Amino acid sequence: MELKAVKNIKFVEGGVCAAKGFKANGIQCGLAHAGASVTKKKNDLALIVADTECTAAAVYTTNKVKGAPILVTKEHLKNGRAKAVIVNSVNANTCNADGVEKANKMCELAAKELGIDADDVIVASTGVIGQVLPIEPIANGMKELAEGLTYDGNSRALEAIMTTDTQKKEVAVEFELGGKTCTMGGMLKGSGMIHPNMATTLTFITTDAAISEELVQRALSDVVKVTLNRASVDGDTSTNDMVCVMASGSAGNKPVTKEDGEFEKFQTALYAIMMNLARMMARDGEGATKLIECAVSGADSDKTAEIVAKSVICSSLFKAAMFGEDANWGRILCAVGYADAEFDINKVDVKIGSAKGVIDVCKNGAGVEFSEEKAKEILGEEVIEIIISIGSGNGSAVAWGCDLTYDYVKINGDYRS
Amino acid sequence: MELKAVKNIKFVEGGVCAAKGFKANGIQCGLAHAGASVTKKKNDLALIVADTECTAAAVYTTNKVKGAPILVTKEHLKNGRAKAVIVNSVNANTCNADGVEKANKMCELAAKELGIDADDVIVASTGVIGQVLPIEPIANGMKELAEGLTYDGNSRALEAIMTTDTQKKEVAVEFELGGKTCTMGGMLKGSGMIHPNMATTLTFITTDAAISEELVQRALSDVVKVTLNRASVDGDTSTNDMVCVMASGSAGNKPVTKEDGEFEKFQTALYAIMMNLARMMARDGEGATKLIECAVSGADSDKTAEIVAKSVICSSLFKAAMFGEDANWGRILCAVGYADAEFDINKVDVKIGSAKGVIDVCKNGAGVEFSEEKAKEILGEEVIEIIISIGSGNGSAVAWGCDLTYDYVKINGDYRS
Numbered sequence: 001m002e003l004k005a006v007k008n009i010k011f012v013e014g015g016v017c018a019a020k021g022f023k024a025n026g027i028q029c030g031l032a033h034a035g036a037s038v039t040k041k042k043n044d045l046a047l048i049v050a051d052t053e054c055t056a057a058a059v060y061t062t063n064k065v066k067g068a069p070i071l072v073t074k075e076h077l078k079n080g081r082a083k084a085v086i087v088n089s090v091n092a093n094t095c096n097a098d099g100v101e102k103a104n105k106m107c108e109l110a111a112k113e114l115g116i117d118a119d120d121v122i123v124a125s126t127g128v129i130g131q132v133l134p135i136e137p138i139a140n141g142m143k144e145l146a147e148g149l150t151y152d153g154n155s156r157a158l159e160a161i162m163t164t165d166t167q168k169k170e171v172a173v174e175f176e177l178g179g180k181t182c183t184m185g186g187m188l189k190g191s192g193m194i195h196p197n198m199a200t201t202l203t204f205i206t207t208d209a210a211i212s213e214e215l216v217q218r219a220l221s222d223v224v225k226v227t228l229n230r231a232s233v234d235g236d237t238s239t240n241d242m243v244c245v246m247a248s249g250s251a252g253n254k255p256v257t258k259e260d261g262e263f264e265k266f267q268t269a270l271y272a273i274m275m276n277l278a279r280m281m282a283r284d285g286e287g288a289t290k291l292i293e294c295a296v297s298g299a300d301s302d303k304t305a306e307i308v309a310k311s312v313i314c315s316s317l318f319k320a321a322m323f324g325e326d327a328n329w330g331r332i333l334c335a336v337g338y339a340d341a342e343f344d345i346n347k348v349d350v351k352i353g354s355a356k357g358v359i360d361v362c363k364n365g366a367g368v369e370f371s372e373e374k375a376k377e378i379l380g381e382e383v384i385e386i387i388i389s390i391g392s393g394n395g396s397a398v399a400w401g402c403d404l405t406y407d408y409v410k411i412n413g414d415y416r417s
Numbered sequence: 418m419e420l421k422a423v424k425n426i427k428f429v430e431g432g433v434c435a436a437k438g439f440k441a442n443g444i445q446c447g448l449a450h451a452g453a454s455v456t457k458k459k460n461d462l463a464l465i466v467a468d469t470e471c472t473a474a475a476v477y478t479t480n481k482v483k484g485a486p487i488l489v490t491k492e493h494l495k496n497g498r499a500k501a502v503i504v505n506s507v508n509a510n511t512c513n514a515d516g517v518e519k520a521n522k523m524c525e526l527a528a529k530e531l532g533i534d535a536d537d538v539i540v541a542s543t544g545v546i547g548q549v550l551p552i553e554p555i556a557n558g559m560k561e562l563a564e565g566l567t568y569d570g571n572s573r574a575l576e577a578i579m580t581t582d583t584q585k586k587e588v589a590v591e592f593e594l595g596g597k598t599c600t601m602g603g604m605l606k607g608s609g610m611i612h613p614n615m616a617t618t619l620t621f622i623t624t625d626a627a628i629s630e631e632l633v634q635r636a637l638s639d640v641v642k643v644t645l646n647r648a649s650v651d652g653d654t655s656t657n658d659m660v661c662v663m664a665s666g667s668a669g670n671k672p673v674t675k676e677d678g679e680f681e682k683f684q685t686a687l688y689a690i691m692m693n694l695a696r697m698m699a700r701d702g703e704g705a706t707k708l709i710e711c712a713v714s715g716a717d718s719d720k721t722a723e724i725v726a727k728s729v730i731c732s733s734l735f736k737a738a739m740f741g742e743d744a745n746w747g748r749i750l751c752a753v754g755y756a757d758a759e760f761d762i763n764k765v766d767v768k769i770g771s772a773k774g775v776i777d778v779c780k781n782g783a784g785v786e787f788s789e790e791k792a793k794e795i796l797g798e799e800v801i802e803i804i805i806s807i808g809s810g811n812g813s814a815v816a817w818g819c820d821l822t823y824d825y826v827k828i829n830g831d832y833r834s
Contacts, residue, residue, distance in 0.1 A: 409825075
């Protein structure tokens with residue numbers, strides 16, 4: 001699947017190591033989860049470290065059940081500064097009596113090895129909920145992890161945060177601030193337990209741009225609303241979701257400290273990364289074979305458009321029809337109809353499209369004739385667009401989802417083993 | 418699966434024909450839907466007729482897209498009286514420009530054959546959305562349908578309203594009002610596109626009890642909230658949902674005209690039918706292998722308990738784990754945590770049970786040790802109970818759902834063919 005272009009933004013390689021002065025590494029420290037017959041042969045512990053202290057911001061899950069690492073990271077980011085990220089997969093360190101203690105310990109172990117303060121460390125965990133996190137493998141692996149840090153270690157780190165992900169999801173961009181070339185890059189894990197209304201999934205973004213603590217938080221909080229919070233795989237809001245951005249300032253631009261044109265450029269770069277990561281996440285939804293992009297326009301507000309778009313991409317019936325490449329548009333209209341928003345259903349138009357073309361399937365709330373053959377051809381593609389107009393207003397929104405497949409059931413029928 | 422008992426209520430046979438003076442029939446009139454290679458060899462048109470005029474009440478889908486039959490039935494029930502129900506499957510008669518015309522025509526055809534007024538006919542349709550309903554097969558079959566009406570035709574009528582249903586879902590009960598024995602019976606279709614917040618699915622209930630128009634509506638509106646509206650298969654709210662009750666008065670009881678003890682008895686009988694139909698519907702959810710009953714107590718209100726119970730039974734991840742018979746309680750707690758209600762997550766206890774026993778899996782928001790072997794044994798059953806306490810309040814609620822299986826995807830990957 002190709003990256004989706006954003007004006008004035010140039011895509012580059014390197015993920016979280018693309019920006020100047022960020023090292024990363026990932027190792028397999030041996031965090032097997034209870035019930036697993038064999039340890040998955042993949043990295044399970046990652047470290048990202050900045051050469052200099054960064055301004056940093058994060059957004060977190062809205063689930064009342066919060067992973068212990070979320071609580072610890074919130075504390076550590078109160079001053080808006082950070083220098084490193086330690087993160088493990090396999091075990092979510094959530095719903096355990098000793099969770100906060102263990103999350104703190106992870107920060108301490110990383111800080112000691114790096115010679116920095118523990119409260120400059122961001123900590124995150126992802127994996128099975130409710131099993132005690134064994135700290136020994138992490139303690140034993142920390143030296144190797146730190147010694148292996150390199151300025152091109154992004155891929156090793158990314159592998160270490162993946163769970164049921166099948167694709168590596170990272171994006172990096174170049175942009176310009178005050179005449180200086182800045183770079184920003186991010187990586188994301190997330191495939192199941194993914195649903196709007198939060199900062200979906202674990203995402204780590206690094207940049208060498210200089211920006212104040214307040215504005216990096218504002219940029220992140222704004223952009224997450226129209227990117228990750230508009231993607232859903234299965235309607236389940238995770239307990240451990242976190243997105244964090246670290247900005248080192250090494251690019252040498254005059255720091256962004258007010259909401260001017262420079263701030264907008266920073267936000268656009270962040271949008272280019274997070275929008276593409278959101279699309280990659282939905283495409284790599286557990287068991288998915290297709291990315292579904294639903295664009296709603298003509299609404300009385302962006303909020304109404306968003307509610308309708310999310311209703312469509314979250315419909316199990318619609319998602320199963322997309323897997324079957326069946327142009328069953330009645331299910332789209334059904335999901336539009338039960339969306340919790342006010343509009344005139346008799347003004348709703350629906351088109352289905354992809355790289356193979358676009359066809360009208362519904363006008364003014366009623367079906368129109370279309371070629372089933374053409375519809376099959378369109379729906380045979382990997383990226384499907386559902387284009388909905390619900391009236392003559394100026395509100396619009398895009399949401400991203402995936403199809404519902406046998407493999408989603410298979411993956412989740414026995415996740416713990 | 419056994420019927421669930423209700424105090425003072427005796428279960429009997431006969432479905433919608435159990436009550437005195439109700440005839441029914443179902444035939445295959447030949448409503449093949451576009452794209453189907455062969456007509457399904459099953460009945461597709463049903464008629465239920467009362468010997469005398471009945472007080473009648475209905476509740477309908479909350480989807481903004483409403484099937485044309487819903488609009489026509491609403492008109493016909495404005496006076497709270499009805500004598501017959503005409504209903505077809507295969508085609509939902511929804512999102513068609515001529516839908517209302519066709520729904521009216523169905524009433525006229527039935528009324529003419531029965532020698533009654535068209536506005537004493539309730540009309541309903543279920544099946545594919547957005548394909549024009551061919552009226553000829555219905556017109557041609559009406560004579561045979563009416564002539565075949567019998568006082569034990571409930572099973573033929575029930576077959577005619579089924580779509581992806583695999584089980585016949587009907588319940589009848591005997592109860593006593595003012596010293597007279599009354600009977601009430603109902604049938605339900607519903608397997609997919611099923612979700613709380615509406616009068617889920619098509620359900621027809623008949624009784625020979627005498628009750629006023631106002632109170633039969635009140636009884637239905639109250640009972641639907643704690644029965645069908647607490648069941649979900651896939652989160653999709655249908656466009657054609659309707660539940661209607663016809664009360665003939667043939668049992669000879671003094672009509673129920675106020676909210677006294679007699680009204681309560683009537684409601685209890687209605688509850689016994691609708692609660693059991695709700696359980697049958699969830700158990701027969703598309704592709705389902707298990708009924709999941711989630712009971713939440715200790716909430717500050719019944720509403721809070723309901724929100725939490727529905728959140729659990731609607732979680733795709735939880736449902737897939739139930740299919741895998743995997744005691745992954747972290748997913749239950751995750752769904753409790755993202756439920757849109759206020760409570761202290763650190764006071765949440767979770768038990769998993771079935772006919773094989775009950776075990777604690779989570780206390781005060783954290784996991785407790787349990788035997789995986791025992792959990793497997795419990796989850797091997799057909800009816801699974803999830804018992805959740807979220808505090809020390811008096812609010813409670815039960816919701817019903819099912820597991821998510823390969824067959825759900827298969828059934829819905831290409832429903833139209």
